[in-house]
Amino acid sequence: TQLLEQSPQFLSIQEGENLTVYCNSSSVFSSLQWYRQEPGEGPVLLVTVVTGGEVKKLKRLTFQFGDARKDSSLHITAAQPGDTGLYLCAGASTGNNRKLIWGLGTSLAVNP
Amino acid sequence: DAGVIQSPRHEVTEMGQEVTLRCKPISGHNSLFWYRQTMMRGLELLIYFNNNVPIDDSGMPEDRFSAKMPNASFSTLKIQPSEPRDSAVYFCASRRTGNTEAFFGQGTRLTVV
Numbered sequence: 001t002q003l004l005e006q007s008p009q010f011l012s013i014q015e016g017e018n019l020t021v022y023c024n025s026s027s028v029f030s031s032l033q034w035y036r037q038e039p040g041e042g043p044v045l046l047v048t049v050v051t052g053g054e055v056k057k058l059k060r061l062t063f064q065f066g067d068a069r070k071d072s073s074l075h076i077t078a079a080q081p082g083d084t085g086l087y088l089c090a091g092a093s094t095g096n097n098r099k100l101i102w103g104l105g106t107s108l109a110v111n112p
Numbered sequence: 113d114a115g116v117i118q119s120p121r122h123e124v125t126e127m128g129q130e131v132t133l134r135c136k137p138i139s140g141h142n143s144l145f146w147y148r149q150t151m152m153r154g155l156e157l158l159i160y161f162n163n164n165v166p167i168d169d170s171g172m173p174e175d176r177f178s179a180k181m182p183n184a185s186f187s188t189l190k191i192q193p194s195e196p197r198d199s200a201v202y203f204c205a206s207r208r209t210g211n212t213e214a215f216f217g218q219g220t221r222l223t224v225v
Binding site: 030031033040041042043044045048088090092099100102103104105 | 116154205217219
């Protein structure tokens with residue numbers, strides 16, 4: 001069974017701090033996605049990484065896919081209260097159906 | 113496009129009652145997913161349709177749960193009879209076949225008392 005472990009589970013920081021959250025697995029994925037979910041809403045896609053070692057930037061967010069395509073990290077620079085939410089990673093299986101395997105998420109609170 | 117539309121947003125029902133959740137996927141998306149989200153287990157895939165046909169229902173907890181997709185623009189998830197442990201947020205998501213990006217609805221928060 002493919003599993004995705006996210007760490008830390010909870011993170012509370014002050015505005016302006018930097019942070020990194022992790023998504024790890026023993027399985028290889030064809031691609032990996034990061035979503036952000038705000039209270040009362042569904043997850044919204046932030047980025048998809050496909051190539052091992054790939055780095056993508058979205059304003060203050062930097063996403064990296066591990067060389068072996070088994071893990072990923074999300075780094076936020078100078079966090080703002082608007083970054084508060086649940087960050088979920090989802091790996092697409094290498095099978096034909098590209099089934100998504102979900103982590104439990106990192107709940108981030110950025111305090112003003 | 114209006115995005116994935118789910119109804120109702122909130123549902124409170126008594127144990128033993130039938131509950132029906134509804135979903136309208138994004139037009140042109142031919143894959144549809146029903147998920148359940150809880151604090152303890154996170155997002156769990158219940159069932160997945162492709163071109164209105166159920167492909168993988170291995171996540172459906174038990175026979176009390178059933179899902180249908182009579183056409184490309186509508187799907188239902190039914191729980192009969194409902195139990196308190198079914199309380200969760202249920203999400204519907206859709207995507208284009210061959211694409212991995214899933215678009216989620218706002219969810220239905222179900223409370224069974």
